[in-house]
Amino acid sequence: MLLEQLRVSVDEFEAGSGWALKPQGACRGEVCVPLPAEAIRDGVVDVVAVAQRLGMPVVEDAEAGLWALGPETLSGHALASAEAPELVLPDVDGNEFRLSSLRGQKVVIVSWAPY
Amino acid sequence: MWQALRTELHPRGIEIVTVGIDAAGAEACRPFIEAAHPEHPSLVDTTHRMSELFGVINIPNGVWIDEHGVITRPVEQASPHPPSDARPFQPIEGLPGRMNEVLDEASRIQVDGRYLEMLRDWAEHGAESRYALDPNEVVERSRPRDSGNAEGQAHLELGAALWARGDQRGAERHWREAHRLDPMNFTAKRQAWSLAVPDGGDFARYLQGPLPGREDEWPYETDWLSEVRGFGAEHYYPPIQT
Numbered sequence: 001m002l003l004e005q006l007r008v009s010v011d012e013f014e015a016g017s018g019w020a021l022k023p024q025g026a027c028r029g030e031v032c033v034p035l036p037a038e039a040i041r042d043g044v045v046d047v048v049a050v051a052q053r054l055g056m057p058v059v060e061d062a063e064a065g066l067w068a069l070g071p072e073t074l075s076g077h078a079l080a081s082a083e084a085p086e087l088v089l090p091d092v093d094g095n096e097f098r099l100s101s102l103r104g105q106k107v108v109i110v111s112w113a114p115y
Numbered sequence: 116m117w118q119a120l121r122t123e124l125h126p127r128g129i130e131i132v133t134v135g136i137d138a139a140g141a142e143a144c145r146p147f148i149e150a151a152h153p154e155h156p157s158l159v160d161t162t163h164r165m166s167e168l169f170g171v172i173n174i175p176n177g178v179w180i181d182e183h184g185v186i187t188r189p190v191e192q193a194s195p196h197p198p199s200d201a202r203p204f205q206p207i208e209g210l211p212g213r214m215n216e217v218l219d220e221a222s223r224i225q226v227d228g229r230y231l232e233m234l235r236d237w238a239e240h241g242a243e244s245r246y247a248l249d250p251n252e253v254v255e256r257s258r259p260r261d262s263g264n265a266e267g268q269a270h271l272e273l274g275a276a277l278w279a280r281g282d283q284r285g286a287e288r289h290w291r292e293a294h295r296l297d298p299m300n301f302t303a304k305r306q307a308w309s310l311a312v313p314d315g316g317d318f319a320r321y322l323q324g325p326l327p328g329r330e331d332e333w334p335y336e337t338d339w340l341s342e343v344r345g346f347g348a349e350h351y352y353p354p355i356q357t
Contacts, residue, residue: 002162002276018168057262059269064285066276070269071167071260078170079189079257082250084180085168089134089158092141092148097156099132100184106129106241107180108234110117110193111160111171113136113302114143115309115320 003067006047013045018085026054029081116195121155127238131155134165138275163271166302170258173301187247189257192352198228214318217340223348227355267297287334308339
């Protein structure tokens with residue numbers, strides 16, 4: 001997840017990281033990780049505080065004024081839960097597509113590259 | 116090729132979603148997508164989201180998701196082709212010598228031809244398919260992730276962001292870090308190699324290595340041909356675990 005600042009809204013954090021922020025902590029599927037009280041204040045997420053708890057790296061490019069929040073390492077796997085994360089990507093003309101729009105069908109997602 | 120499979124499997128309850136991964140942007144994917152005439156969702160991933168969310172580290176890779184949104188097979192090699200008799204590679208006339216070497220090496224990659232049969236089995240038997248895994252197994256079989264390769268993912272994404280801003284040297288700096296931290300992420304490597312010589316002509320994106328005569332411009336420690344020769348083309352894709 002790319003960031004221009006280290007404090008973002010709950011919505012931004014959830015969409016970017018794939019982790020839902022609930023009263024019981026940061027959750028993905030059935031997995032919930034408790035967060036310190038100061039991690040979320042007035043709807044603003046302290047990215048570094050949440051990242052520390054979930055084992056997510058925060059890498060800065062100071063020159064570009066950007067940070068990237070890497071994926072969690074707490075579970076030791078690419079998938080913390082078998083519940084599919086929401087995938088939001090555009091088609092080639094820029095129309096947004098949501099994986100969850102296919103609920104009710106079996107889906108196979110296949111990656112390819114033009115190189 | 117995925118469209119043909121979609122025609123077969125969609126009436127049997129499976130939708131296909133293809134994702135073209137390229138920091139170079141949607142236009143780089145467009146000719147391939149338009150030639151394929153997909154009826155299924157065909158998406159573009161310029162930030163390497165597939166790697167971040169699912170652990171995709173090569174192409175073609177596939178993930179299965181059931182009707183309830185639960186993953187039933189994590190990322191694995193996903194060939195749309197049935198098993199075929201491999202024919203020895205014949206050099207193609209008119210191609211640069213190094214391109215023929217790349218194609219020769221690529222022809223030695225071992226692809227598991229069972230993927231198509233596995234999908235047909237899942238279409239027919241659903242959760243009862245011997246290939247549909249339970250949730251614990253899905254998590255266990257998903258790619259192991261440690262702090263090194265998570266940090267590599269962050270650098271991969273920063274590199275893509277800088278590439279989108281036109282900062283080639285900045286992108287290379289982050290992609291070199293991504294390669295060092297996560298050496299098994301072949302998408303991260305191929306992405307970087309494919310954009311290393313942007314003015315290299317038609318073959319530069321596929322060559323994925325130093326251009327003959329311009330070797331001193333190559334910004335990475337390795338390249339596709341030397342890496343694959345090093346570990347052996349037969350190890351290019353981890354085998355499918357059934």
